[in-house]
Amino acid sequence: MSPVAEAVVEGTLPGRVWLYSNYNCNLACNYCLTESSPQSARRELTGKQMVEVATEARALGFTGLGVTGGEPFLRPDLPEILLQLADILPVVVLTNATLFNESRRERLRPLAGAPIQMQVSLDRPDPIVNDEMRGPGNFAKVVEAIPMLIDMGIHVRIATTAEHIEEDDRVRLCELHRRLGISDDDHIVRPVVRRGRAVDFDMGVEAGAPDLPAELTITADGAFWSPFGPTVRQGQLDLDLLVTRTTRPLATPASALLRLVEGRPPGGDTQLNIR
């Protein structure tokens, strides 16, 4: 067993490897870590690169994959890529779920039954505050998309990112996700992290390597400590959570990350509940 595999089994190293499929997004949320928007440079990983990383990740002993962006589903080839990835390791893909028009829905159908979870962002139980943060019409599109995805046989989770959420809002949000067919186990609430555009809006909690799970994150710019690492501030990529520029062979960043993790006191990353 490789040192990375041992560390994953022992829980020293998280089992999931994240892939930043692209940085552009159809939305421009005010707390976005990567300042993503329709104008952002794509900085894509190719499908071939993602599949090769996934293959190496499995061989090294990692146990899951995450795909994030930007909005991954802006890429027309994403459903096919997800299916290839899911043949290698289970996948969770993060999406704003606002792009699933009829033609895109048809391309999603093959995902049903595959080990793929879709994590959809929904921040508030009503459109006013939700859409203030995420853009006009976001709420309506999301509450329409979620039952459609579930009906299609796709496993859906909801992620709520909140600077501060009143108890009443939290209760109503949970009622809403249950009505939409999402169990409590598939609803996560996490804080806004003060990186990227959140800094401009004076939002979020400060989070560095000690606060973040060390989930190896592969981007077109290098390998990072966490999916909260490759953030962008005023158009400049942050380097403070860069592990290596080398992304392949994956053993290079994985070994470096493991060395860094082994030098960190245990349990530090559980304080802020950043997942």
Place this chain on the structure above:
Amino acid sequence: MTVQLVEASQAPLLARPYYANGDPGPIVAALAQVPELLEVAMPFIGMTLAPSAIPWRTKEIVILRTSGVLECRYCVQSHSLVALDAGLTRAEVDALRRPAPAAPVFEKAADRTLIEWVDAVAGGRGTPPPALMTAMELHFRDHEVVELAAVVGVTMMLNRFCTTLGLPTAPDVLARLAAEGLA
């Protein structure tokens, strides 16, 4: 094109130890863009260029002369001061920095041979002339020649690196160079 020199607040995880004592200088701040390279390069560079079995003064003759031959502004400026600190005279430092032959300025035969050998290694192509290698054998043992060759090689790498990236000389270095009449 000017590459971004990584500031302390942006220092990647593997690079942070190099920022622990303040400004690490532009070579580290540039290499921090590629932290996996930094963490292997700096120990090697440090071990090669730092005082060792070879006397500090001898190493600085090699470093400064190589930098002069390759016309690396950053390395010449920085190592002019290090060379003074290592015991070279101002006249010796001045001679090593210039393209003209520097060996005649030095009294010891070993120094003169070394400078001619550096000129051949850093400025020439192929193996240095046999007569020069024979002369080196009179003054230096095998392991010393090996180490001196490594010093020239690492210095040449740094010369090209610093010149290509146009790394800036620190203001305090420029001020002291002016005070020493070496600006």
